[in-house]
Amino acid sequence: MVINKGVNSAVRMAKKERQRQLVKALEEDPFLTDEEMAKRCRVSIQTIRLDRMELGIPELRERIKHMAENNFDGVRSLSLEEVIGEVVDIQLDQSGISMLEIKKEHVFARNQIARGHYLFAQANSLAVAIVDAEVALTGSAGIRFVRPVRLGEKCLAFAKVITNGPSRLQINVQTKVNGEVVFQGVFDVYRTDEEGQ
Amino acid sequence: MVINKGVNSAVRMAKKERQRQLVKALEEDPFLTDEEMAKRCRVSIQTIRLDRMELGIPELRERIKHMAENNFDGVRSLSLEEVIGEVVDIQLDQSGISMLEIKKEHVFARNQIARGHYLFAQANSLAVAIVDAEVALTGSAGIRFVRPVRLGEKCLAFAKVITNGPSRLQINVQTKVNGEVVFQGVFDVYRTDEEGQ
DNA sequence: CCATATATTAATACCAAGTCCTAAATCAGT
DNA sequence: ACTGATTTAGGACTTGGTATTAATATATGG
Numbered sequence: 001m002v003i004n005k006g007v008n009s010a011v012r013m014a015k016k017e018r019q020r021q022l023v024k025a026l027e028e029d030p031f032l033t034d035e036e037m038a039k040r041c042r043v044s045i046q047t048i049r050l051d052r053m054e055l056g057i058p059e060l061r062e063r064i065k066h067m068a069e070n071n072f073d074g075v076r077s078l079s080l081e082e083v084i085g086e087v088v089d090i091q092l093d094q095s096g097i098s099m100l101e102i103k104k105e106h107v108f109a110r111n112q113i114a115r116g117h118y119l120f121a122q123a124n125s126l127a128v129a130i131v132d133a134e135v136a137l138t139g140s141a142g143i144r145f146v147r148p149v150r151l152g153e154k155c156l157a158f159a160k161v162i163t164n165g166p167s168r169l170q171i172n173v174q175t176k177v178n179g180e181v182v183f184q185g186v187f188d189v190y191r192t193d194e195e196g197q
Numbered sequence: 198m199v200i201n202k203g204v205n206s207a208v209r210m211a212k213k214e215r216q217r218q219l220v221k222a223l224e225e226d227p228f229l230t231d232e233e234m235a236k237r238c239r240v241s242i243q244t245i246r247l248d249r250m251e252l253g254i255p256e257l258r259e260r261i262k263h264m265a266e267n268n269f270d271g272v273r274s275l276s277l278e279e280v281i282g283e284v285v286d287i288q289l290d291q292s293g294i295s296m297l298e299i300k301k302e303h304v305f306a307r308n309q310i311a312r313g314h315y316l317f318a319q320a321n322s323l324a325v326a327i328v329d330a331e332v333a334l335t336g337s338a339g340i341r342f343v344r345p346v347r348l349g350e351k352c353l354a355f356a357k358v359i360t361n362g363p364s365r366l367q368i369n370v371q372t373k374v375n376g377e378v379v380f381q382g383v384f385d386v387y388r389t390d391e392e393g394q
Numbered sequence: 395c396c397a398t399a400t401a402t403t404a405a406t407a408c409c410a411a412g413t414c415c416t417a418a419a420t421c422a423g424t
Numbered sequence: 425a426c427t428g429a430t431t432t433a434g435g436a437c438t439t440g441g442t443a444t445t446a447a448t449a450t451a452t453g454g
Contacts, residue, residue, distance in 0.1 A: 015430075031265075033411065044432050049412085059412055061258065061439090068264035069228075084314070108332075116335040117281065117321045121314035128313075135305075138313040140341040148334060212401070230440065241403050246441085256441055258410090 018043065019051050030063045084121040085157060087129060093169070096130040096159045098122060107151045114149040119183045123173040126159045131169055133191030139168070143185035153177045167191055215240070216248050227260045281318040282354065284326060290366075293327040293356045295319060299348055309348040316346065316380045320370040323356045328366055330388030336365070340382035350374045364388060 018041050025032060025040070034052070038045045052059070058066075085100035100106075100122045102114045120143060128136045149155060155175050162170040168190055175183035215238050222229060222237070231249070235242045249256070255263075282297030297303075297319045299311045317340060325333045346352060352372050360367040365387055372380035 031262075035411080046433075047431055050431080061261075061411070064258075064265045065228075065261055068261040111332055113332075113334065115318075115322070116325075117314060117318035120317050120321070121312075124314045124317070125312070135308055135310075137310065137345060138342050140339075141313075142337075142339045144337040145335055232440080242441095243404075244402055247402080258440070 015051075018047075019055055022048070022051050023055060023057070026057065026063070030067065031060070033060055084118065084125045085155070087126070088156075090130055092130060092132040093164055094130070094161055096126050098126045098129075098157045098159075100155045100157070102149055102151055102153050102155065104151065112151040114151075114153075116145055119145065119149065119155065119175060120185070122155060122157050123159070123175060123183060123185050124187060126157050127171040127173055127187040127189055130159055130161065130171070131189050131191050136189050136191045139188040139190045141185055141187045143183070145183055146181050149177060149182050155182065157183075162186070212248075215244075216252055219245070219248050220252060220254070223254065223260070227264065228257070230257055281315065281322045282352070284323070285353075287327055289327060289329040290361060291327070291358055293323050295323045295326075295354045295356075297352045297354070299346055299350050299352065301348065304348050311346040311348075311350075313342055316342065316352065316372060317382070319352060319354050320356070320372060320380060320382050321384060323354050324368040324370055324384040324386055327356055327358065327368070328386050328388050333386050333388045336385040336387045338382055338384045340380070342380055343378050346374060346379050352379065354380075359383070 021041065022037060025037065034045050034048045037048045041048065051057075057063075085098035088097040088099055090096040100118070102118070106114050106118045108115060120141075123143070124138055124141070128138060155177055157173055157175040159171050159173045162172050168188065171187045171189055173183075173185045173187060174181055218238065219234060222234065231242050231245045234245045238245065248254075254260075282295040285294040285296055287293040297315070299315070303311050303315045305312060320340070321335055321338070325335060352374055354370055354372040356368055356370045358366055359369050365385065368384045368386055370380075370382050370384060371378055
């Protein structure tokens with residue numbers, strides 16, 4: 001019996017093992033068709049299909065679709081990144097206010113704290129936006145993350161021009177959550193009609 | 198004839214307009230089937246197919262597949278999604294290199310110059326990534342955009358730990374394009390097991 | 395007004411990569 | 425030899441198409 005069980009389990013393992021390989025192979029390359037997998041495992045297509053059923057693995061097209069959908073959501077937030085925060089008010093060459101609500105895509109999954117560069121991006125793009133010029137680019141900046149910002153918090157960035165030269169402005173940006181300063185930065189922004197950064 | 202041309206162009210516009218809408222609709226939602234689009238445009242499926250042919254738009258499955266493939270390349274870096282750019286090399290608590298290719302979504306449409314916060318994001322996330330801790334957050338930073346970076350350029354960010362304390366590190370990041378420095382920054386990063394920014 | 399493009403619709407056969415279902419074959423263990 | 429699990433096979437149907445051919449507007453040029 002023990003011996004038989006050995007043989008038995010050898011066969012069972014063949015199945016289990018195949019399914020294990022299936023899962024692994026699809027993790028590595030989700031674009032594999034049942035036909036491909038059947039060839040690889042030297043079994044019939046139907047066997048692979050049964051395996052997928054048992055393992056609850058959707059068909060190729062569904063797998064691909066899911067990946068694409070995830071990606072699409074990502075793309076959405078990428079294009080949203082173009083406009084970091086919503087501009088609430090702007091006085092060209094003087095001041096501006098923008099609002100950014102911290103969402104899932106802005107935070108570290110582990111601790112729900114906003115990634116610094118989103119706060120920077122909000123401040124930076126606001127600073128650039130209030131400059132009255134064809135082209136405005138940040139030259140340098142000094143920034144401080146005063147306290148961590150958490151998921152769901154609404155960041156109000158207040159930008160104020162400190163010094164206003166013909167080709168160079170210094171802009172102070174203070175970001176607050178419920179009146180509490182969470183970020184502070186000074187941006188040196190250059191304006192030109194051609195380039196600079 | 199002018200009158201006829203008017204009618205003519207009205208019809209032609211119907212087609213052009215429909216194709217314009219098609220492109221737009223698919224940009225907004227690439228998961229639309231021909232059938233759906235046919236209903237929306239109140240034409241036959243065949244017309245939509247012809248339109249796709251003319252416009253060189255691949256079928257639904259191909260579109261989805263492409264998205265999924267792009268995503269898949271990015272899936273590897275999904276765990277690295279924490280980091281903007283692709284990490285090339287990391288020595289924890291010592292140094293790191295990441296690469297970011299400037300694409301359309303990173304530049305100002307007007308002048309094809311990369312928005313500063315992407316360069317910042319690359320540098321910032323690399324700085325945070327090389328810190329060997331449960332949680333690492335940027336406290337402050339001083340940065341300089343040395344020269345503008347253009348569409349298509351590949352930015353290599355080199356991060357190096359300058360001072361390495363138990364709870365605080367100073368990290369210098371220099372970003373280069375073809376050996377030329379384009380960005381330079383010093384990041385104060387805090388490591389904790391709970392929070393801080 | 396008729397011929398001639400251009401645009402649209404229809405109809406058919408075919409494909410990939412499946413699902414769902416039924417039935418048969420195989421095989422291992424007792 | 426029988427039982428139960430496993431594997432194959434087969435056919436019908438599905439989606440979302442391609443490719444091709446043909447018929448039908450529709451519009452404009454002359």
